[in-house]
Amino acid sequence: MNRFLFLLFLLSLSAKSQTELNYPKIVYGKENISASWVSHPDIKGGKDTAVLFRNTFNIDDLKADFIINISADNHYFLYVNGLFITHGPQLSDIQHYKFETLNLKDFLKQGKNVIAVKVINFGKRRFLGMQSIFTSVMINGVTENAKIINTTGFNDTWVSTIDESYKANEVIWRGDKEKAIVGGFYANNPTDIVDMNQYPTHWETLDFDDSEWKKVEFFENASSMGGSIAYLLEPRNLPLLSWDEERIASIVRSSKPLETEFPVLGTLTLAPHTKATFLLDQQYVTNGFPELQFSKGKLATITIKYAENLFGANNEKGDRNEIENKKLLGYYDEIISNGEASQKFIPNWMRTFRFIEFEIETKDQELVLEKFINHRSRTTIPSIAKFKSDDEMYNDIFEICKRTIDICTQDYFLSDAYYETMQYVGDTKIQGLVWEALSGNAEHTKNAIRQFDQSRDSEGNILGAYPLRSTFIYPTYSLVWVDMIADRYNTSGNKDFIHAYKDGIINTLAGFEKNMNDLNLVNKTPYRYFVDWYTGLNNGSGTATKNDGLNSAVVSLHYVHALQNASHLFDEIADEQTSLKYKNRAQEIITSVYKLCYDSDRNLFAERPDKTIYDQHTNIMAILTDAIPQNEQRALLDKILNEKDLLQATYYYRFYLFEAIKKVGAPELFDVAQKPWEQMINNHMTTTLERFESVEKPTRSEVHPWSASPAYFYFNYLAGIRSVQNDFEEVEIAPVFGKLNEIVGLLPTSKGNIEFELKRTKNKLSAEITIPTTIKGNLIWQGTAIPLKKGKNTYTIKSRK
Structure with a gap:
């Protein structure tokens, strides 16, 4: 239980x-917008404030759609006739400012109606992901009958008051x-x-007396100068x-x-x-x-x-x-x-x-x-994946991972739900994969990749988190953005996706190349490389030591990892010249890392050439990039997990440790790598921690999606369910189990749900698998592959041993 x-x-x-009318496809674009941004006439700047807006109007035809666009700076709450409808806008930046599109028909009544909007400006300490110009709102009628409520600031029927x-x-x-x-x-x-002594109670209801409220004042146009003098609007792209x-x-x-x-x-x-x-x-x-x-x-x-x-x-x-x-x-x-x-x-x-x-x-x-x-x-978007095994610890870990991802998937990916709530690149790479496994939906991942692309500066740096009103640059996260594109392509097989970002990939990798020195290792930069929350007295707040990442082997290998992914992507779109360029550059760096950082006495990679620091991270990345020959990778993996003096990969970086275990094909080591999650369960946690507990870095966030990676690998590795072609149009199910003997679950995909019951004994695999008619593929067990049949079927494969 x-x-x-x-x-x-x-x-x-x-x-x-209520639903967003422009999801999943845009139906009502910004070309329909004729309204303007308006505000209260006494608002002067970006001070924290709440402004209440009302518009009272008459409706004769209740059968006709009443479709509006709405957006606000910083945030709004929308009411119709006293009933809460929704809040927004979806988080984005000024150049891609979102608006919601809603049909209010079902909330209106014959005769007199009121639309009420509360707009909040959180002031100088507002959320770091929230870009802002001015406390304002824009409401636009799309259908002809809704144009009567357009905000214009010039003889419109909107009134407002400051909520004191x-x-x-x-x-x-x-x-x-x-x-x-x-x-x-x-x-x-x-x-x-x-x-509450200063609160206008029932302000959102029809019978409220707003006769003392002030007429709204024009702030800016919503559709001019290539989009707007203020916000460049675009439709909401998530529900x-x-x-x-x-x-x-x-x-x-x-x-x-x-x-x-x-x-x-x-x-x-x-x-x-x-x-x-x-x-x-x-x-x-x-x-x-x-x-x-x-x-x-x-x-x-x-x-x-x-x-x-x-x-x-x-x-x-x-x-x-x-x-x-x-x-x-x-x-x-x-x-x-x-x-x-x-x-x-x-x-x-x-x-x-x-x-x-x-x-x-x-x-x-x-x-x-x-x-x-x-x-x-x-x-x-429903999160419907199910997982159950013959080990209650795994079942409990799945539940806390799933709850964490569910909480942190809003209209963007939250890095955590309490302290920051920002969309970080490194976090999102992991969260996106887990969320796709839980929901079968990749729209949040694609939104994040696009927003990160929009954050790039003139030096090619992807901002470490975006949307953002600050400047967080972690050069390693620029590389992870390239990896995210490779992840999405490897699942979808969509070459148009590569073409959409190929110029950004080139710009990003060219920018990172400037960080490389004559040793083919990384230099210091004005910014902070982030690898993991290392623990120990000499931790560098994201790097292994306080030397700002100079000559870091693991950071250099992260560059290799991105180059290898980019080489594959450009090969897929037949750009052989660029593909070869990245492949060769990756090999040059690998050669230098091996020559300068491999310790032949310990059979381990050091974190830098002086060989004073050894960590799991460098050796994990050496496996993932083939910086060590494949026939030596299993032995290195054993050392990663058994050498006690190595700086440890925490919850975040264990995603890459799980990837290394999968690459080497050592499922029996998965349980060893997962041990830190057991302490969370023993402590009765219901969501996943940000980092390991230590004296200098006590645990902070308790709802941190980068620590939810086991849930992804339960499906992708232990149950072995992976897309082979066109976003699960073709699949392989190649279970490895690890320490488990039974796995039961449901994996949603873009082509329908895969239900499975997998059981192994000493010499055979027994499986009951249900796949939709839209999916084909193979069940693979110890070198034997048999085709999957449509619908619900039972399979038995005996071991060749």
């Missing part, structure tokens, strides 16, 4: 759901002030401070996010006795002049927009803290199920009650949590907490 089977109460918010109740609450992680979080770098949005109602678990700890199991059973009343603290344990990490409904409690302060885990006396984590003598340290929202009935608070940005703590102080009036739920946020 899986230890992480938790009951989710997921209810539809409304019988009516809102203030951005900066999450303190550096400086002299008390820290709000444990773990350092925070790049997510500020949280909220809301004074809308979910807004599912998820039940939040009951109180597990309280500073004083409580008479109810809030929020599960009924309301919770706190008397006047009361201070109370209580802790909720969701039992698993989740994310979304928690909603608190409450009444009375004039001037009461409600602080809601959110965290992935609890901390002990020395900020240790330990068993996540143990709460005794542990405290919650995390970001928080603060609300001041206005004393009225049916007040509602929903944060302006997603929260991630397993634990939630309320700190409440009432004044002269009792406070009644009536309801607390979560609106869960994920992509609406």
Whole structure:
């Protein structure tokens, strides 16, 4: 029985759901846009603020589509007649600013209607992935009947007000002030401070009196000067996010006795002049927009803290199920009650949590907490893969990997769900592969590859994360972008995909070539090479030592890896000259790395020519690039896993260790490489960690997709299900099992679902496999291949031994 089977109460918010009309294909492009960007006339700059917009209009024909485009800077929430519709826009940059396209017909009624939009500017400490020009909104009618709600700023019918109740609450992680979080770098949005005494309650409903609101003011055109003077618009290319109602678990700890199991059973009343603290344990990490409904409690302060885990006396984590003598340290929202009935608070940005703590102080009036739920946020592309084996540890690892990927697949790939929420290249290479295995859908991966391509600077550097309003450059991640294109092509076989990025590949590799020195090893750069979170006193914050990567063998071999992938890609499109150029250059570097860094006494590669540092990473990459002869790779792999003084590959880099095991064909070593995940399960984690625990680098993020790679290899390697041609039009199923003897699962693909039950005994493979009519291929076992039949069939292959 899986230890992480938790009951989710997921209810539809409304019988009516909304979809993005331009997904999966563009139907309503930017050529339909005639509206302009508008704002409130008193908005002057990029200060943190919330602006509320309303437009009241009449509808006679309820049968006609009412299609609009909508976008905003920084973020919007859309309501029609008081009903929440969606939020956006999809994350992108100014040159490719996204708009949503929606049909509001089903939310309208005969006669008078209101469309209401809240636009949030998170201010100077906004999320590092969020580019911004000015607090503004653009709403455009696509169908003729919807043009009456176009934002123009010139005699249109939109009115607005500044929501004086809102203030951005900066999450303190550096400086002299008390820290709000444990773990350092925070790049997510500020949280909220809301004074309900200044909040225009029911502003989004039809009957609200907006007569004192101001007419909106024109900011900029949305369709001129080659796109716009401000934002260059393009349609959203991924589906809308979910807004599912998820039940939040009951109180597990309280500073004083409580008479109810809030929020599960009924309301919770706190008397006047009361201070109370209580802790909720969701039992698993989740994310979304928690909603608190409450009444009375004039001037009461409600602080809601959110965290992935609890901390002990020395900020240790330990068993996540143990709460005794542990405290919650995390970001928080603060609300001041206005004393009225049916007040509602929903944060302006997603929260991630397993634990939630309320700190409440009432004044002269009792406070009644009536309801607390979560609106869960994920992509609406279904994640339906299933995996079960005869080893419960593997089953549990799969569950925490899957939950991590599901949480972090929004309208882009999140590097983690709590601290940063950015789309990093190195992280996304792994997350994209796992997500494709879980969903059978590659649209998020293709979106990420395209956005990274758009980030390239004049030197050929792909930004380390993108979209981005900062400048993170990790030259190794530029190389990983090339690897991502190779991954996608190897699955899809789509040569047009190579042609779309071939110029970018050339530019990126030419840029990296400038980093090479006369030894055919890498030089220092103004930027930081990132390989892994090394541990040890001399770690270089991403490199093995503090020498800025000078002469690093592993970084040089990452360049080789990208060159080899590029050579293959250009060979596939018959550009033999470029293919040969990259192949030869890769071999030159391999020769130098072997000559300068291979230690023939230890039969290991050192991390650099002075042979003072030895790590798993360099030797893993030596296998993957054939920097060592193939007949010596198995012996090197054994050394990688058994030499205790090697700097260890952490969760991130073990993706490449798993790849090396697969390349060498040593499935019996997979379980050894996976051992660090067992500690997560033993600590009752429900999602995957960012890095190994150490004194100088304590674990931080608990929802980190780069650590979810086992789930990918369970399908791709242990079950052996791989695309051979045209994105699973042809497959091979070549199970290797590792320590497992039985594997049962479902793998979604773009051509349909593959269901499988695989079982091995000493001398045979027994398999029950269901494939759609759109898929063909072979079942392979110990050198014997037999064709797969359409539909559900049973197969038996005896060993030749």
